[in-house]
Amino acid sequence: MKSKATSFDIAYRAGVSQSTVSRALRNSPLVNEETRLKVQAIARELNYKVDKNASNLRTQQSATIALLLFEDPTSDDSMINPFFLSMLGSITRACSDKGYDLLVSFQQMNNDWHADFEDTNKADGIILLGYGDFVDYEQKLQQLIEQNTRFVRWGAEAKGLPIVSVGCDNFHGGYQLTEHVLKNGRKQFAFLGGASSHSPEFLDRYLGHCKALTDNNLKVDQAYQFDAISTEESGYDAARKLLDSDLPFDAIFGASDLIAIGAMRALQEQKVNIPDDVAVVGFDDIPIASFTFPPLTTARQNTKLAGELLVEKLLKLINEEAVDTTLMPTSLIVRKSCGS
Amino acid sequence: MKSKATSFDIAYRAGVSQSTVSRALRNSPLVNEETRLKVQAIARELNYKVDKNASNLRTQQSATIALLLFEDPTSDDSMINPFFLSMLGSITRACSDKGYDLLVSFQQMNNDWHADFEDTNKADGIILLGYGDFVDYEQKLQQLIEQNTRFVRWGAEAKGLPIVSVGCDNFHGGYQLTEHVLKNGRKQFAFLGGASSHSPEFLDRYLGHCKALTDNNLKVDQAYQFDAISTEESGYDAARKLLDSDLPFDAIFGASDLIAIGAMRALQEQKVNIPDDVAVVGFDDIPIASFTFPPLTTARQNTKLAGELLVEKLLKLINEEAVDTTLMPTSLIVRKSCGS
DNA sequence: CTGAAAGCGCTTACAG
DNA sequence: CTGAAAGCGCTTACAG
Known part of the structure; x- marks a missing residue:
């Protein structure tokens, strides 16, 4: 039938x-x-x-792009990073505008990459979003390059590797946020977020943050940097550690909005007033950021443009055209949480 | 090379x-x-x-599922409905657990359905999420049935049509929320959301709401129902109309969280205190709901379970097993916005 | 346990 | 402008 x-x-x-x-x-x-x-x-x-299988087999191309989303290994499955979600939205749209289908896959870093979409001829190319630990991830990238896989990725430029990336100017974003808060008279900043080569985006934000401190004649004190990954939980934990440390502070830089939101919860639990007692800023401008109490000051990453650029560059790669990496500016979004 | x-x-x-x-x-x-x-x-x-194209062609199946996401025609492309986004997350996970790939496509209701994934042999079956206008949508469903396409959908049961659906008990959710607020002494409810056959989920919520009113000896007054689609903007607009109407009220039922959030913004702009002056409740429990000020009381739809059920049922359909529709319960999530 | 062969449903040079 | 034919890279009955 x-x-x-x-x-x-x-x-x-x-x-x-x-x-x-x-x-x-x-x-x-x-x-x-x-x-x-x-x-x-x-x-x-x-x-x-x-029949697409037949025509793809014949023409050796699929008009399909694969999106590989890597999650932090620790993140529970309740909530995907909202930042990636909005990226996903814009990538999906960009793909369909170009007549491409989108294959989506969530990868847990622990298990094997079944990133075979391209090798398997199901997709003409791959977009990489997120990663667990950058050091592990770099090996995978290396492998993709060796296999001659066509792919682009979101993130800080991968120094050394011939990879097309689209990312934000994290250093400048970190600088800008910090400077803005300092201009409003804050003296003692804490930074919540891993600042090592394991998460280069956070590291760049931290370095920008530090530069702004020294430019404003403040000392950088390592004791004020607390590791955290990009979840609300982790931000909460980091803020707890900060509070328990008894270090004095009047401002917090969350390496991501999620971290900042978790930190706000920890502060408010202790009746710390935001922004009067402590200014808080985040990074990303996820949708939630404007609904927190108080609304979160942050550096916006333009996910719409990012998604479009990623798709555009990948298609060029597929068509063997020359492509280069793009570093997008962030925009400072001032809301109530920073006290100005 | x-x-x-x-x-x-x-x-x-x-x-x-x-x-x-x-x-x-x-x-x-x-x-x-x-x-x-x-x-x-x-x-x-x-x-x-x-090579998947070759093996799929040979075996006549693709181990791929297509997810078709329909957006309200009016929604701008800035933000996808967060509720669907979290559904997307759980569907993606469920698919990869079952060894299926997921093809994602955003459909604008205005242009043609290029819902050809299954006809085209790119996917073994389809999951439908959302719709613009239910009446238009029903025609499309009819068409899918005629074409013998294997699909499941999220939403209120489609009466009459032989379609496998997974949805929430919107009537009961609406009842429960309303009753909870009434128990706290509110007397005059407004309902923001389209309550017609064009959006059956909203309609069910409205009917549950009305039933709770009458069960509590309150009159249902049509004047207190204001149309809105599920966006923050639309909720804001509806609340403005309510305010401008000079009808007295001490509670608002937003047919979705997004609507409720928009309504809160409109109220707060007018210095209306939430919940002291007006209690506000929403529906869905999207991630933002717990971060609004005040946090939003709402009816949670279990997106994780929903995604799993949708995938599970679709796979059964593909394997020609018997499948039936599931109506999931919602859970009342009480936060500050309803004043208790 | 292994091989030769057919065939899944297309696209596209090649010949007319 | 049209048709006969090859071939994309597999899987799987069939025969041994």
Whole structure:
């Protein structure tokens, strides 16, 4: 009952050869207008659709892009990083604008990469979003390069590796946020977020932060940097450690909005007033950021543009055109949480 | 340089036939252990991956599911409904747990459905999420049924149509929320959200809401129902209309969290205190809901379970097993916005 | 346990 | 402008 029509069925009904059907359906100029219309009418009538597996096999391309989303190994499965989610939205849109389908896969760093989409000919190229630990991740990148896989990635430029990246100017974003808060008279900043080569984006934000401190004649004190990954929980924990340390502080820089939000919760639990007692800033401008209490001051990363750039660059790569890495600026979004 | 190895290359190197390579790679018990290991070793060495287009074409199935996400036609492309986003997350996970890939597509209701994934053999089945207008949408469903497409959908049960759905008990959720607020002494509720057959979920919530009103000896007054679609903007607009109407009220039921959040903004702009002057409740429990000020009381829809059920049911459909529709309960999440 | 062969449904040079 | 034919890279009955 549900056996699908093939191009042969149409050929038979139209009284032409199967080759002609194929041409007519692809609007080849080689085929006579009249024949074309007849074939297309019959195709519509039979609800015929070209079998993609067959045509992809034949043409050796799939008009499909794979998106590989890596999650922090620790993150529970309750909530995907909202930042990536909004990226996903814009990538999906960009793909469909270009006539490409999008295959989405969440990768847990611990298990094997089943990042075989391209090798497997299911996708023409890959977009990489996020990673657990950058050091592990770099090895995977290395592998992709060796396999000659076409891919682009979101993130800080991978120094040394010939990889096309789209990322934000994390250093400048960190600088800008910090400077803004300092201009409002804060003296003692704490930074919550891992600041090592294991998370280069956070590291860049931290370095920008430090630069702003020294430019404003403040000392950088390592004791004020607390590790955290990009979850609300982790931000909460880091802020607890800060509070328990009895170090004096009047400002917190959360390496991501999620971290900042967790920190706000920890502070408010202790009746610390935000921003009067402590200014808090985050990074990303995820949708939640404008709804927190108080609303969060942050550095916005333009996910819409980022998604478009990623897709655009990947398509160029697929078409063997020259492509380079883009570093996008962030924009300072001032809300109530920083006290100005 | 980048020509990929095929099973023939492996066969050549292993000194066996291509059929044997294929069998060995699929761990067929027919093949000798020793041969199998040799073949697999060579495959690994050559970084060989089975071409999915070829194997899908041959086996006539793709181990891929397509997710079609319909957006409200009016929603701008800045922000996807967070509720669907979290659904997307859980569907992605459920798919990869089952060894299926996920093709994601955002559909704008206005343009043609290019919902051809299944017809096209790119996917074995389809999951439908959201819709613009239910009445238009129903026609599309009808079409899918006629084409014998295997699909499941999220949403209120489609009466009459033989469709497998997973949805929440919107009526009961609406009842529960309303009753909870009434128990706290509120007397005059407004309902923000379209309550017609164009959005059956909202309608069910409204009907549950009305039932709770009458059960508590309150009159249902149509004047207190204001249309809105599920965006923050639309909730804001509806609340503005409510405010401008000069109707007295001390509680607002937002048909979704997004609507409730927009309404809160409108109220707070007018210095209306939430919850002292007006209690506000929403529906969905999107991630933002716990971060609003005050945090939003709402009815949680279990997106994790929903995603799993959708995938599970679709796979059963694909395997021609019997499947039925599931109506999940919602849970009342009491936070500060309702004043208790 | 293994191999030769057919065939999944297309696209596209090639010949006319 | 059209048709006959090859071939994309697999899987799997069939024969041994």
